[in-house]
Amino acid sequence: MSIKPIASTNIVWHHATVTRTRREAQNGHRGAIIWFTGLSGAGKSTLAHAVEEFLHQGGCRTFVLDGDNVRHGLCSDLAFSAKDRQENIRRIGEMAKLFMEAGIIVLTAFISPYLAGRERVRAMVEQGDFLEVYCDTPIEICETRDIKGLYKKARDGQIAEFTGISSPYEAPKTPELTVNTGAAELQICVQQVIDEMISRGIINSASFNFIQDATDL
Numbered sequence: 001m002s003i004k005p006i007a008s009t010n011i012v013w014h015h016a017t018v019t020r021t022r023r024e025a026q027n028g029h030r031g032a033i034i035w036f037t038g039l040s041g042a043g044k045s046t047l048a049h050a051v052e053e054f055l056h057q058g059g060c061r062t063f064v065l066d067g068d069n070v071r072h073g074l075c076s077d078l079a080f081s082a083k084d085r086q087e088n089i090r091r092i093g094e095m096a097k098l099f100m101e102a103g104i105i106v107l108t109a110f111i112s113p114y115l116a117g118r119e120r121v122r123a124m125v126e127q128g129d130f131l132e133v134y135c136d137t138p139i140e141i142c143e144t145r146d147i148k149g150l151y152k153k154a155r156d157g158q159i160a161e162f163t164g165i166s167s168p169y170e171a172p173k174t175p176e177l178t179v180n181t182g183a184a185e186l187q188i189c190v191q192q193v194i195d196e197m198i199s200r201g202i203i204n205s206a207s208f209n210f211i212q213d214a215t216d217l
Helices: 021-029 044-055 067-072 082-101 117-124 139-144 150-155 187-199
Strands: 032-037 063-067 105-109 128-133 177-179
Touching: 032 044, 032 082, 032 117, 032 187, 044 063, 044 105, 044 128, 044 187, 063 067, 063 082, 063 117, 063 139, 067 082, 082 117, 117 128, 128 187, 139 150, 177 187
Parallel strands: 032 105, 032 128, 063 105, 128 177
Antiparallel strands: none
16 A cells, blocks of 8 residues: 655755765765664664664764654654554655755664565665665564563554554565674674675774774663
């Protein structure tokens, strides 16, 4: 199912004199969207914030868009139906694109359960600007991390349309990176993300030689 936004009329795109290229030159790194996806409890937010801390210590300009936080404001009018989930991701994609155009590395931590929704965001930007990071954790492990008891409520029928229980999660087929957040140490997962960003030219490896171990995070 796709959602077609209402088209605005009588508008013209205004081209700024301060371009993305100039902002990136000032920042010393590229803008990019690092899109963490996975089940609830897979470690998306934990990993996204740990990566941001690493980048921040290296002098990068960053921002994390977190699922619950966004639903407090921008998407507070949306529920969890398939239609609303798709609209949630569309809005986040548009916002992430604006952050990226500002030369910022934006890290998003959302279940984003549908392949089509994630591919829609990917299509909003140029090739290489969107890195999909699949936080691969079995649902059994996710449930052991569920301090809110949401999985139990979903299995008891108290929460409708809960991803992985009563609503599907469509795992990425060809993500830029898959991290084993179910078993690997956090520092290992952070390093995998950083290495991927370096290999794709988003950041320069010379800026990140000072962090030695997980205690620095």
